[in-house]
Amino acid sequence: MTTTRRREPAPRYDAAAVEPAIYERWLASGAFAPAVSAPRGARRFVITMPPPNVTGALHIGHALTVIVEDVMIRYHRMRGDDTLWVPGVDHASIGAQFVLDKIIAEEGESRATLGRERYLERMWQFMDSTRDVIGLQLRRLGASADWGRNRFTLDEQSARAVRVAFKRLWDAGLVYRGEALITWCPRCRTTISDLETIHRDETGTLWTIRYALADGDGSISVATTRPETLLGDVAVAVHPEDHRYRALVGREAVLPFLGRRLPIIADAAVQREFGSGAVKITPAHDPNDYAMAKRHELAAINVLDEEARMNENAGEFAGLDRYAARQEIVERLRASGDLQAEQSHQMVVGRCERCGTVVEPRLSVQWFIRVKPLAERALASVTQGRTAIMPPHLAKVYAHWLENILDWAVGRQLWWGHRIPAWFCPDGHVTVSDAAEGPHACAECGRPAGELNQETDIFDTWFSSALWPFSTLGWPDETPDMARFYPTTVMETGYDILFFWVARMMMMGLFCTDVEPFRIVYLHGLVRASGGVKMSKTKGNVVDPLDLVDEIGADALRFALTIGTSPGHDQRLTQAKVDGARNFANKLWNVARFVLGSQPDSGATPSGDASVAERWIRSRLAEVVERSTAQLEALDLAGYAATAHEFAWSDYADWFVEMAKVELRREGASQGERARVWATLAGTLGDLLRLLHPLMPFITEEIWSVLRDAAPSLTDGEELLLTAPWPTPGPRDASAESEVSALTALIRDVRNLRSESGVAAGTWLPLFVAVTGDAQRSAIERGIGYLEPMARVRPVQFATSDQRPALVAATPLGAAWLGVEAAEVAAGVAAGVEHDSSERRARRVVELRAAIDRLRTLLGNASFVERAPVTVVGKERARLAELEAQLRQLR
RNA sequence: GGGCGAUUGGCUCAGUCGGUUAGAGCGCACGGUUCACAUCCGUGAGGUCACUGGUUCGAAUCCAGUAUCGCCCACCA
Numbered sequence: 003m004t005t006t007r008r009r010e011p012a013p014r015y016d017a018a019a020v021e022p023a024i025y026e027r028w029l030a031s032g033a034f035a036p037a038v039s040a041p042r043g044a045r046r047f048v049i050t051m052p053p054p055n056v057t058g059a060l061h062i063g064h065a066l067t068v069i070v071e072d073v074m075i076r077y078h079r080m081r082g083d084d085t086l087w088v089p090g091v092d093h094a095s096i097g098a099q100f101v102l103d104k105i106i107a108e109e110g111e112s113r114a115t116l117g118r119e120r121y122l123e124r125m126w127q128f129m130d131s132t133r134d135v136i137g138l139q140l141r142r143l144g145a146s147a148d149w150g151r152n153r154f155t156l157d158e159q160s161a162r163a164v165r166v167a168f169k170r171l172w173d174a175g176l177v178y179r180g181e182a183l184i185t186w187c188p189r190c191r192t193t194i195s196d197l198e199t200i201h202r203d204e205t206g207t208l209w210t211i212r213y214a215l216a217d218g219d220g221s222i223s224v225a226t227t228r229p230e231t232l233l234g235d236v237a238v239a240v241h242p243e244d245h246r247y248r249a250l251v252g253r254e255a256v257l258p259f260l261g262r263r264l265p266i267i268a269d270a271a272v273q274r275e276f277g278s279g280a281v282k283i284t285p286a287h288d289p290n291d292y293a294m295a296k297r298h299e300l301a302a303i304n305v306l307d308e309e310a311r312m313n314e315n316a317g318e319f320a321g322l323d324r325y326a327a328r329q330e331i332v333e334r335l336r337a338s339g340d341l342q343a344e345q346s347h348q349m350v351v352g353r354c355e356r357c358g359t360v361v362e363p364r365l366s367v368q369w370f371i372r373v374k375p376l377a378e379r380a381l382a383s384v385t386q387g388r389t390a391i392m393p394p395h396l397a398k399v400y401a402h403w404l405e406n407i408l409d410w411a412v413g414r415q416l417w418w419g420h421r422i423p424a425w426f427c428p429d430g431h432v433t434v435s436d437a438a439e440g441p442h443a444c445a446e447c448g449r450p451a452g453e454l455n456q457e458t459d460i461f462d463t464w465f466s467s468a469l470w471p472f473s474t475l476g477w478p479d480e481t482p483d484m485a486r487f488y489p490t491t492v493m494e495t496g497y498d499i500l501f502f503w504v505a506r507m508m509m510m511g512l513f514c515t516d517v518e519p520f521r522i523v524y525l526h527g528l529v530r531a532s533g534g535v536k537m538s539k540t541k542g543n544v545v546d547p548l549d550l551v552d553e554i555g556a557d558a559l560r561f562a563l564t565i566g567t568s569p570g571h572d573q574r575l576t577q578a579k580v581d582g583a584r585n586f587a588n589k590l591w592n593v594a595r596f597v598l599g600s601q602p603d604s605g606a607t608p609s610g611d612a613s614v615a616e617r618w619i620r621s622r623l624a625e626v627v628e629r630s631t632a633q634l635e636a637l638d639l640a641g642y643a644a645t646a647h648e649f650a651w652s653d654y655a656d657w658f659v660e661m662a663k664v665e666l667r668r669e670g671a672s673q674g675e676r677a678r679v680w681a682t683l684a685g686t687l688g689d690l691l692r693l694l695h696p697l698m699p700f701i702t703e704e705i706w707s708v709l710r711d712a713a714p715s716l717t718d719g720e721e722l723l724l725t726a727p728w729p730t731p732g733p734r735d736a737s738a739e740s741e742v743s744a745l746t747a748l749i750r751d752v753r754n755l756r757s758e759s760g761v762a763a764g765t766w767l768p769l770f771v772a773v774t775g776d777a778q779r780s781a782i783e784r785g786i787g788y789l790e791p792m793a794r795v796r797p798v799q800f801a802t803s804d805q806r807p808a809l810v811a812a813t814p815l816g817a818a819w820l821g822v823e824a825a826e827v828a829a830g831v832a833a834g835v836e837h838d839s840s841e842r843r844a845r846r847v848v849e850l851r852a853a854i855d856r857l858r859t860l861l862g863n864a865s866f867v868e869r870a871p872v873t874v875v876g877k878e879r880a881r882l883a884e885l886e887a888q889l890r891q892l893r
Numbered sequence: 894g895g896g897c898g899a900u901u902g903g904c905u906c907a908g909u910c911g912g913u914u915a916g917a918g919c920g921c922a923c924g925g926u927u928c929a930c931a932u933c934c935g936u937g938a939g940g941u942c943a944c945u946g947g948u949u950c951g952a953a954u955c956c957a958g959u960a961u962c963g964c965c966c967a968c969c970a
Contacts (some may be wrong), residue, residue, distance in 0.1 A: 013930060201967085208970080226970060239970095273969055281970050289968050350968090363968095395897065399965065402896070406966085497965095532905095534963085565918090566906075570898080572963090576905065578919045585932045596929030644907070644917075659929080753935060 015591035017555025021700045022768075025141055028703075033079070033725045035148045040084040047078035047085045048490040050471045050520075051147060052503070053092035053155060057101045057132050060139040062529045062537065062575065063496060065547035068145045069560045070526055070567060070639060071494050075146055077634045080728040084489050087146065088474045090153035091136060095419040096190055096198075096356050102128055102418075106120035110403065118417050118458075125418050137546060144556050144699045146724070151483075153474045155466045156420070162438070163473035164420045164466050167514055169436035172424075174513075179432070183285075183292045184411050187354040188310035188324075191369065192415040196408075197502055198363055199352040208347035209332060210278060212340045213238060216254035216263050221343055222247070227349055228287070229335070229374045230328040231259065233316045234305040235264055237283040239294060242268035243636035244279055257341060259331070260317050263609065269294050286365045302365055308415075310362055345592035359438045369413040369422060376509035377404040383508060389518045392637065396497060396525055403501050406731070410506075412462050426455050466508035470520040478514075490520045497525040497570055524628060524637055527572040529563065534574055545575060557698035558583040564697055565643040567710025586647060587701055591693070593655045594705040597687050598712055600666060602676045609674030614745075614784045616682040617738035622653050623689055627731040632692055635778035637681035646694050654690060657746060659683070664788050682708060685716045690731045699724070745785035752793035 026036065040046070049071050054064050064485040069625045073086065079085045099113075102125055104114065115119055137152060152162065171177045176810070184193045209229050212221045222238055240247035253262045264283075272281055272296055285295035285302035297301060312319045312327045319327045335341040352361045381404045383389045384397050391397040413422060425433045427444040433454065435441040442451050466473070471490050475483040489511075493504060504523055511519030530536060531543040538544065550559045562583035567571035612620075626649040664681045665671065688709060691702040706723040709716070720726035853855050 014932070015930095062952075147954085191910080204950095226969080228970085271969090276969060284970090290970075291968095293968085349970090393898095400895070402966075500965095568906095574905065576919090578905070581932075582918060588932050590929065592930035594929080599929070648917080655929085656934080660934095750936085754937085 005686045007298050011591065013595070014703065015555070015588045017557065017587065017700065018552065019550075020704045021142075021144075021556055023586075024700050024703050024831075025144070027722065028724050029149075032892045033722065034086055034087075034146045034402050035150055036086045036487075041082060044082060045078075046491060047075070047083040048487045049087045049492050049494060050474055051087060051089045052141075052489050052495045052499075053090040053153075053470065054136045054353050055094040055097050056091045056129060056136070056154070057094065057098050058136065060136055061548060061565075062545050062547050064136070064140070064225055064384050065143055065559065066526055066529055066563050066567065067495065068140050068143050069563050070524075071492075072143070072145050072147075072699075073560070073639055073642075073696045074492060074634070074637070075496070076699060076724070077399055078727065080145070080692065080695065080726065082727065084486070086151075087148055088151050088153065088655060089137060089140070089145070089149060090149035090284075090470070090474060091133060092153065093156035093419060093463065095416045095460060096192065096194070098125065098128075098358055099416055099418050106182050113417070113459070119752060121417055132233070142548060142556060143550050144560065146699070151474070153703055155347065155463070155470070158438075159476065159610050160469070160473050161420055162436075163437040163469045163477055165423045165438070167469055167510060168465075169434055170425060171371060172434040172512065173250055176375070177434070178370050178371060178372065179367060180413065181367050182370070183289050183363045184367050185352065186308070186366075186370055187357065187358045187690040188308065188356060188362060189359040190416075191308050192758075193359065193364075193366070193411055194354060194356075195411065198445065201350050205349040206344075206347050206349050206351070207392065208277065208349075209335075209341060210343035211282075211335055212342050213255040213257065213264065213282075215250070216256050216726065222250060222280050223278040224280050225343075226282055227347060228328065229331045230312065230319070230324050231284045231305065231807055232282055233260060233319060233327075234284045234303045235262070235282045236285060236295060236300045236303060237264050237298065238266045239269045239272050239283050240266065240280045241272040241274045242270060244272075244274050247280060256340075258335065259319075265300075267298050269297065271828040278701035287363055292363075292365070306362060306364070306367055310345055347865050368411045368459075369424070371410040371412050373407050373509060374412050376513050377407045378503075380404055380505060380508035381649065383424060383512065383518045389508065389521060389523060391523045392525065393796050396500060396570055400505060402499060404505060410462075412465055413457075413459035414462050417460075418462050419463060420466055421460050422457040425451075426456040428453060428458070431619045431804060436570060464502055464506055467503055469514065471507055471511060472515055478554060488515070488519075490522055493520040494524040497527060500525060507652065522637070525569055526567055530572050530574050531596060532570075532574060532576050542714065545609065549777060550580065554580060554584040555587055556701065558587045558700045561698055562588055563689065564639050564794055565647070566881045568641050570635075571637065586651065586714070587698065589651055589655060589707070590698070590701055593650075594687060594709070596659060596679075596681070597683050598708055599679055600663075601684070601712055602666075602673065604673040604677065606673035606677040608678035609672065610678055612682065613660060613661075613665055613679065614741050615665065615737050615788065616679065618742040619658040619682065619734045620688050620732055621735035622649065622658075623686055624731040624734050626653075627689070627729045631728070631731070634696070641695055646690075646697065646739060650690055650694065654686060657742075658686070660792060661788050668787065681716065682714070684713050688713075690715050691723060692726055692729045695723050709744050728842050736867075741784065745788060748785065749789060749793045752789070757804045 003505045005087060045722045052067060054060070058064075075087045102121075103113065105128070106116065107123075108123065118125060122321065133154070137149065138149070152803055168177070185196060185199055186192070187194050190744075206224055206227050208227055209264045210223050211229065211232065211694060212223045224238055226232065235257050239249065240712075242251070250266050253266050255266060256262070257264055266280075267283075271290065272279070281290045281291075281293055283300065285300060286290045286304040286305065294300075295298065303315055305312055306324060307313045307666060310324045312322045312324065314320050316322075316327065319330065322330065331345075332341060335893055352358060355360055381401055391400060399633070423435055423440070425441055426443070427433065427434065427449045429447055429449070431444050431446040433441045433443075434443040440451060441454065444448060444454060469477070471493070472484065472778060475481060475488050477484055477488075493507070495504065504525075507519050511517070528536065529545075531541075535541065535543065558580070562575065562579045563573075565583070566575070566579065586650070620891060626645055630642050630645050633645060661684050662679050666676055667858075671679075688706075692707050695706075697704045703723045706717065706720075706726070710720065718726065
């Protein structure tokens with residue numbers, strides 16, 4: 003469906019009818035890609051888009067990301083900066099396998115039945131169907147990314163970057179392999195990082211279990227929340243200064259079921275107050291115990307397999323699931339009388355962020371990256387200001403994490419991802435190679451490649467993500483893109499992945515390229531549902547951005563999310579906000595309809611001096627352009643949105659258009675004068691469209707195309723608003739601003755008077771005006787033309803300051819007086835005031851009478867004031883004092 | 894246990910360097926049948942700026958403390 007130039011555009015803006023064709027025009031223009039070479043003297047502005055997960059459906063968080071970035075990108079493109087926005091998708095190892103596992107389960111298959119190779123084939127096949135989906139969805143939001151540079155974290159360029167980066171780390175001695183207790187998800191069957199573990203307070207049970215002493219003389223009791231792990235116990239520990247147990251240290255306890263002898267050791271890490279004061283030591287399944295076992299040179303015994311079932315070390319319990327084993331063990335201990343206590347217990351439980359399964363500490367051999375030296379540089383970059391974090395307070399959070407960082411366990415026992423480029427030779431040598439085909443021979447003993455076996459672990463997804471800002475530009479090659487666009491300008495992403503991603507990009511960026519990968523980190527917040535609660539599928543309060551696009555249009559969604567965004571702070575997306583945004587789009591549509599529909603047919607050359615209203619709107623525009631520009635430069639997008647919104651609705655539509663109507667419809671206006679007013683109307687609209695384009699690209703582009711046809715000279719003949727220049731602020735006009743602000747205040751006062759006194763809407767009010775000087779006189783005279791139709795008053799008399807004004811209306815001019823004379827109006831006012839029974843009215847009557855009394859005194863002309871009943875406009879007491887002061891001056 | 898953020902009309906949020914009468918949108922009340930728009934226009938009511946103390950000629954804003962809510966980090970079995 004193509005949009006046509008309807009002669010009579012619909013009164014309601016229909017986004018769905020307009021948006022798709024416009025996006026096609028943008029794409030066809032090729033303007034999303036930067037020019038072949040950078041414009042001379044241009045600033046660089048580059049964003050690498052955070053790659054959404056390849057399997058993920060678009061959610062509101064993606065929408066916020068892409069909208070915020072698109073606003074920045076479009077602004078800089080219009081500024082003429084050398085602008086690039088690189089899009090891409092992430093292979094998301096765990097996430098993708100989680101999704102695919104579910105799919106193949108429905109087909110009756112599993113990882114085990116398919117095997118690695120067929121599983122990966124199946125995954126690539128699945129990718130074919132999902133890989134482009136999210137990009138297409140982002141386009142519906144208007145994302146003006148350079149799709150020609152679209153990238154995938156698992157494509158060959160990325161693979162190469164991963165190999166080279168890892169090889170360099172290896173060569174620098176920053177990679178090691180070692181046994182460690184890592185966090186394991188028994189359902190995903192892989193290592194996960196602490197960051198991927200959700201720690202929550204949960205209620206569990208604390209069991210107290212009696213272990214007999216080996217010499218048959220007494221027993222010692224230990225407390226545990228995980229009785230099944232006792233099968234892996236290697237010792238019992240007490241505090242060295244705990245007098246209760248001093249005699250037992252050095253003796254042995256007997257492990258139930260297995261009969262293993264457990265030395266009773268003393269270690270200061272034991273908390274005397276907790277439980278019985280004695281703790282079982284299970285090095286393979288608890289980090290504290292592991293550390294303690296190392297201190298006491300005790301071996302670890304692993305009793306769980308990769309799916310958290312008891313393994314062969316668990317004796318008769320082998321094969322049981324951990325929870326089944328727990329129950330069985332508790333029952334048996336209870337039966338034997340060795341279960342001494344059982345109490346409900348508040349504890350912290352770690353669960354896999356992906357699947358919610360309770361994680362297990364697991365002893366295994368892992369690849370680690372020694373991150374301390376990398377972290378130090380990453381920290382210095384921020385503390386020394388080479389990279390700024392917005393909001394600034396998150397820099398402290400960033401610093402705290404980097405200062406306490408632990409080595410990065412970078413291997414994952416998964417299949418979908420970059421396989422670690424390390425080969426083992428039968429003699430145990432390790433060869434790391436960055437060649438696509440792997441090493442030719444063992445680096446240490448020279449055995450041929452055929453005898454080497456590659457590591458089966460893959461990299462943590464975040465390893466390839468950490469290289470993203472430069473792997474997307476061709477690194478490790480010194481490509482033209484690297485030279486021209488790196489380092490990037492802004493890294494815009496959610497604060498929830500500050501550690502996962504941002505910190506790691508900083509570390510790897512500095513290590514690989516010796517420069518900070520971006521100048522500014524802009525961290526947006528979460529989009530929450532109405533009550534401030536998180537959106538979640540289980541709560542059913544998830545807002546689908548594409549539904550909103552269908553409903554209100556991409557522009558309105560963009561406006562709604564931008565007006566609420568502030569770095570580091572969450573925002574709520576409420577129906578009211580959505581409605582407001584839709585209404586704003588509609589307002590723009592209609593004001594444009596008016597402007598385009600009011601073009602004089604004469605084709606006359608504009609003539610005459612600009613009216614005060616014209617001078618005013620130009621001056622306002624100048625200010626607004628200046629402010630918006632400053633706000634966009636400072637990445638204050640919400641401020642920019644508010645500035646532009648206020649100007650469009652209040653200044654332009656509510657005031658200037660109304661004033662322009664007066665001028666366009668004034669009898670006796672020449673064709674040239676009308677043409678001039680229209681040119682201001684349309685020209686201002688043109689600049690407003692430029693101003694709003696980064697925020698609401700579709701509707702502004704659509705209006706632009708019509709405006710361009712109607713008035714090519716006003717739009718500089720620019721074919722596409724997308725690439726039209728950002729407006730430059732013109733000169734301010736202080737006198738026009740003060741005249742119009744006086745005028746609008748006067749109009750408001752008259753409307754107030756009418757509203758408060760109940761004078762019928764259609765009634766003309768006579769107006770007396772007294773002025774204190776020529777400047778004000780001419781200001782009022784210029785304004786009178788607008789005052790008549792806009793306030794429904796008719797000037798009856800001009801008075802100079804020595805004449806007595808009748809009734810009072812305060813305005814910033816300080817000397818405009820409004821008089822109501824007509825008998826019927828007076829009666830109406832009196833009746834309205836006297837007979838209203840409400841308390842508020844009653845209070846007002848008192849105040850009005852007081853005001854009248856004072857005016858009487860001041861004016862010294864009681865009869866005149868009585869004849870023309872007085873209503874004081876405005877804000878009662880303070881205002882009245884002001885009036886009195888002015889009156890005194892007048893006399 | 895540490896750290897961070899928030900607290901401004903009924904709701905959602907602005908508020909610049911400390912400076913005149915603290916703003917906006919929504920909601921509410923009242924009024925509006927004119928050819929851009931009722932997804933509209935006009936007018937109005939409504940705020941002790943969480944609390945306490947301090948600095949200052951002057952505090953929503955700076956400092957200290959308190960409260961409530963939220964988030965992040967942290968190995969007590």
